[in-house]
Every structure is written in C-alpha cells, then in structure tokens.
Amino acid sequence: MVRIGGGNTMRTIHWLFIWLCLSLSAGSSRGLEIFRPKAGVTEFSEPGQPFGVEILAPAGLSSNGWSVILGNDLRAWSNSVVEQVDYGLEVYNRSLVGYRLQVRTPSEAPPELFSLEVRHAAAGAATNRRAVSLAPVLETNFYLLHYADPQISGSNALSGSGQNSPYGSLQELSWHAPVFSLINPRFIFNTGDEIDDGDVDTANRYAAYLNAIAAFGPPLLITRGNNDRGDFGHWKTNVGQAAYSLTMGSFYLCMNDTRGNEMRAWFTNDYAAAFADSNIAYRLIGQHYNSNGDGKNPYFFAPTAGQYPDLMLVGHNHSFSTLQSSPYPVLSSGPACNYGGASLLTFYKSGSNWLCPGAASHPAGTRFNAVGDWGAPHVACAYRVANDGAACSNTVVITNSLPFDFWDGRVRFHMRSARYGYVVTGGAVLAQYDYAGGSNTAVLVQVDIRSNRLTTVSIARTDSDQDEMPDAWELAWFGDLTTATNTTDYDEDAWLDWQEYAADTDPTRAASFLRLEALQLDAGLQRLAWTGGTGVFQYLEMSANLFSNDWKLVYTNTPPTSVSNSFNVLESLTNSFYRIRAVR
Numbered sequence: 001m002v003r004i005g006g007g008n009t010m011r012t013i014h015w016l017f018i019w020l021c022l023s024l025s026a027g028s029s030r031g032l033e034i035f036r037p038k039a040g041v042t043e044f045s046e047p048g049q050p051f052g053v054e055i056l057a058p059a060g061l062s063s064n065g066w067s068v069i070l071g072n073d074l075r076a077w078s079n080s081v082v083e084q085v086d087y088g089l090e091v092y093n094r095s096l097v098g099y100r101l102q103v104r105t106p107s108e109a110p111p112e113l114f115s116l117e118v119r120h121a122a123a124g125a126a127t128n129r130r131a132v133s134l135a136p137v138l139e140t141n142f143y144l145l146h147y148a149d150p151q152i153s154g155s156n157a158l159s160g161s162g163q164n165s166p167y168g169s170l171q172e173l174s175w176h177a178p179v180f181s182l183i184n185p186r187f188i189f190n191t192g193d194e195i196d197d198g199d200v201d202t203a204n205r206y207a208a209y210l211n212a213i214a215a216f217g218p219p220l221l222i223t224r225g226n227n228d229r230g231d232f233g234h235w236k237t238n239v240g241q242a243a244y245s246l247t248m249g250s251f252y253l254c255m256n257d258t259r260g261n262e263m264r265a266w267f268t269n270d271y272a273a274a275f276a277d278s279n280i281a282y283r284l285i286g287q288h289y290n291s292n293g294d295g296k297n298p299y300f301f302a303p304t305a306g307q308y309p310d311l312m313l314v315g316h317n318h319s320f321s322t323l324q325s326s327p328y329p330v331l332s333s334g335p336a337c338n339y340g341g342a343s344l345l346t347f348y349k350s351g352s353n354w355l356c357p358g359a360a361s362h363p364a365g366t367r368f369n370a371v372g373d374w375g376a377p378h379v380a381c382a383y384r385v386a387n388d389g390a391a392c393s394n395t396v397v398i399t400n401s402l403p404f405d406f407w408d409g410r411v412r413f414h415m416r417s418a419r420y421g422y423v424v425t426g427g428a429v430l431a432q433y434d435y436a437g438g439s440n441t442a443v444l445v446q447v448d449i450r451s452n453r454l455t456t457v458s459i460a461r462t463d464s465d466q467d468e469m470p471d472a473w474e475l476a477w478f479g480d481l482t483t484a485t486n487t488t489d490y491d492e493d494a495w496l497d498w499q500e501y502a503a504d505t506d507p508t509r510a511a512s513f514l515r516l517e518a519l520q521l522d523a524g525l526q527r528l529a530w531t532g533g534t535g536v537f538q539y540l541e542m543s544a545n546l547f548s549n550d551w552k553l554v555y556t557n558t559p560p561t562s563v564s565n566s567f568n569v570l571e572s573l574t575n576s577f578y579r580i581r582a583v584r
Helices: 009-024 170-183 202-213 232-238 264-276 471-478 497-503
Strands: 002-004 033-036 043-045 050-056 066-071 081-091 096-104 113-120 124-134 142-146 152-154 188-190 220-222 244-248 251-255 282-286 311-314 321-324 330-332 341-350 353-355 367-369 379-383 393-400 406-416 422-425 428-435 440-449 453-461 515-522 525-531 537-543 552-557 564-569 577-583
Touching (some): 043 050, 043 244, 050 081, 050 113, 066 081, 066 096, 142 406, 152 170, 152 202, 170 379, 170 406, 220 251, 244 264, 251 264, 264 282, 393 406, 393 440, 406 422, 422 440, 440 453, 515 577, 525 537, 537 564, 552 564
Parallel strands (some): 002 577, 043 124, 142 188, 188 220, 251 282, 282 311
Antiparallel strands (some): 033 050, 050 096, 066 113, 081 096, 113 124, 142 341, 244 251, 321 330, 341 353, 393 453, 428 440, 525 564, 537 552, 537 577
C-alpha cells in the first residue's frame, strides 16, 4: 500500500495557539523583567544559533521552568530552546543579581527583528519589543546607519524638515521608518539625544518615543546624550542600558554613556578585554561626543595608546564631520531631526579583517537625507496590488533617488497560502512562512536596491495553474504547463502526473513509480524492499490492522535516497501490513 502527501493541519493549529499566547502576554507580570535585550539594546544572532537574555526575577526559580517565544508582527515561534540558566551577578554588566539564559533560536525562524517573550511557570511572563535580530550570517559584509540626535521635542512636524520646536518630532520618525526599512541596515546606531528635555513628563515621552520607533524595520542600538535628561530608571526600563557591548562574530562594538558614570569602570575593563580577545578583529565605539569642551559630556571616553579603536562614531555637534583621522577616525553625524540625516557606513570582511571605506570618505561618501520636504521619501516602494495577503501574485517597484546602492535591501510580500510556495524574480528569497492560521504566506526577499534607478521585484505562485505540480517541474519534464494536469497520466503507469511529482519519480517512464516490491521473511526478520524517487522523504510504516488507520513509523529514508531501497523490520506481528509514504 502506498500513500503520497501529508497535511499540515496540526502545524497550523500550533502556530495559531502560540501567537495567541504571545498577544495576550504583552508587558510583564508577577515580578519578572527582561532587563536585556530591549528596544534600544538589541541582541543579534543567526537562525539556529544562541543568544543571551538577562532576567530580573525572584531567587530560587527552577532551571527547567523557563520558556521563550520569538514573535514578529505576523506570528510567533515557540520552539526556542533554553540551553543554560545561570543565577547570580548576571544582569546589567554583572552588577545586579538575576538570571542569565542562553537561548537557541529556531533554525526555521526567518532573518527578521523579533519581540521576545520569556515565561517561567513560577514567576509569570514578560515581553520586550524589538529585542532580537536574526541575520542570515553575522560574519559577512554589512552596512549600518549612524543616526544621531533625533532629539524629539514634540509630536508634530512644524517645518518641511520634520522639526518641531526647537528640534525633532515624533511625526518625522514615521517618515524615516519606511525608508530605513527598505534600506535595511544591519542596525541603526543611535549615539544619543533621542528625546529633547526628557525630564518633562518622562514616562509618557518614553512611551510615545517607543511607539514611534516601533515602525523601524531595522534594530536599534542606542545610548544617552546630554539632552536625554529624564529619570535614568525610566530610560533603562523603556530603552535599555546606556553602556553596553556586544559582538557579532569577530566584530566588537560598545556604547559609552557620557551622561553618567554608573558603568564607567565596567566599560573601561570590557573595552580593554576586547584587545585581549584574539577572536576580535574590529572595534567600534559609539558615544554622544568625544570631548567635554562644552561641559555637556562629562563622562566621554578617550581610548589610550595601544587600545585605539578602528572607528568611533559620535553625535552632539549637529554636524557631518571627520573630527579626527589619526590615531583613529572619529566621525560625527546629524542631526537626524533634519530631513532624517544619517551616514551610511559599510563594513567588508576581508580575510580575517574588516574594512570600512567610509571611515576615510566621510562625510562626502557617506552622508544622505532619508526624506525631502514634509517626508517625501528618497527611497520608496509601490505595490501593484495591496500587499495585504489577498493576492497570489504581486509586483513591487522600488525607487532610489540616493547616490548609494543598498545591496541588502528588504521587502516582505504578504500572500495567500500556496501549496508549493512562491517564486520571486528580481530578488533572493530569504524565508517563506505561513501565518494567520496557515491561510497566508509571508515571503521575505533580499533586494539589491541600486542608486538612482527603479528596482522591480515580482512574486507568483510556484504552481501558477494550481494543478498540484510546480511550474518549474512541469517545464523541466514536459516543456509546457498544459501537457500535465492533476488528472493526467502521461506514461500510463496508473500513477497520475501530480503523484509522480509528489514521489519524485519520472512521469515519462512507465517503470518509474513508488512501490513496495518485496517482503521476505528470514530468521524472524521481515525484509522490505521498495523503489521510488531520490529527492523526497520516504516513510516506511506498519500496522496490525489494515482498516484501523493506526500506522506506526518503522523507518525514515532521508533524501537524497537510492532508487532501490530495503529495510529489515525487527518486530514481527502475526498480521503485518506495510506502506511507504513519500513527502516532499
């Protein structure tokens, strides 16, 4: 007996269930707080690789009571694995007592930015937005945006530049967000002055700011500036710690807090340790400014001889300038509150080293404005039909009026679910996954957005004629999309053409089809032999009752397989029925 196919009903229900769990648990409860990562201190990893989480929670929690969920705006992934739990001085640069979890991300998670939910059976749950960013590969070329001094002064833009009075507005952040989401830097490097005069109505200002940056597609790495004068406790709770470091492969970066010395000793020691680590090949420092000439950055950090960074990025002076080239480059950018001014810095992996050409060409070779007057975007996209999950095909046209290529750009198509997925032209598919209970499919695409031109990306179902066979397979075997349908049997072997596709057999040769060929009894063993395709999973299953539908998996044949296969079954039943099932 042969069965072809296999549904995904249980998987669909599972996804829906965990998404509801994530949606209902926003915030924190019963004393559990995710201290890091947060919206301004993102953690970076790759699909299937680990990342760290720092938790403030009551002592004595069992190590096996933790669970972690990653979620984006469409669905959740609940199968992250908590591999290690440590308790002690594990939080806030090892200055606070709490828990540190090592969590391995799901290998099937897409390379996107996620909210992080952490649960413990005895302590409740907490969720941080924009907390974990997955990259396809960390140890490879990337670019960042240096985005200094957005300096939010009010809600609405009062001038074409986006400014309120005297500096930035929440409204202009909504103008910058879609541009940055298309450009897709690995991260946006914010070197302070996020909120102007933040000591006024602090809690509400932080909440409004976080809601505004929630529209940014790329992750943010943020520190404080002299105008971020609000209560530091509010800052740490809402944005994250102001002094920290992280590594992405051999790339080390750190943020210094020029407003306070709470972490000064830690920062100095951590930075020095980066020079003792032979795995580190590049060191980037961010801080609000590199001196205290105006008395506003009393805790600026000045590296000493023998520990010079490869690059330092600062803001504060509202100028795109090279402040020094030697003994290490110091570049300033901003203000971001003026037309979304930012600097594009690209890092190339060259052997065991990293190169940043922009360190020598700043600002002429790095500076750009994200928008023109009243938010007119300098990089924009338009979809042929609404990108809302209702269509089975679509096209997006991206316009780039800037003099830079953004070779790691991103678009994400929201489509109706398609049995065999989608094919994309004009970009590289990074991930496809179902959402909305399996009724829709998201397709994440990497796009090379070239300077001063249009870039077109199109998407269509892999099986455009909906006959259960992908177009590419039909064209390869028959040369057209009309010869084979879901009712034809081209080689007249009693197997329909779509069944031959499912089993990966030759639809043009009558001798090629999936079948059990022999059952031999030998010394208590049952030897099964079968033939089939080579590129699909083959499941050998056994039942004692042909009509019970109670089939037990005996053996999994993982592709690539041989055309002819066999397996010895150790168990022996008086009446044994076998079937081979093929699943792509």
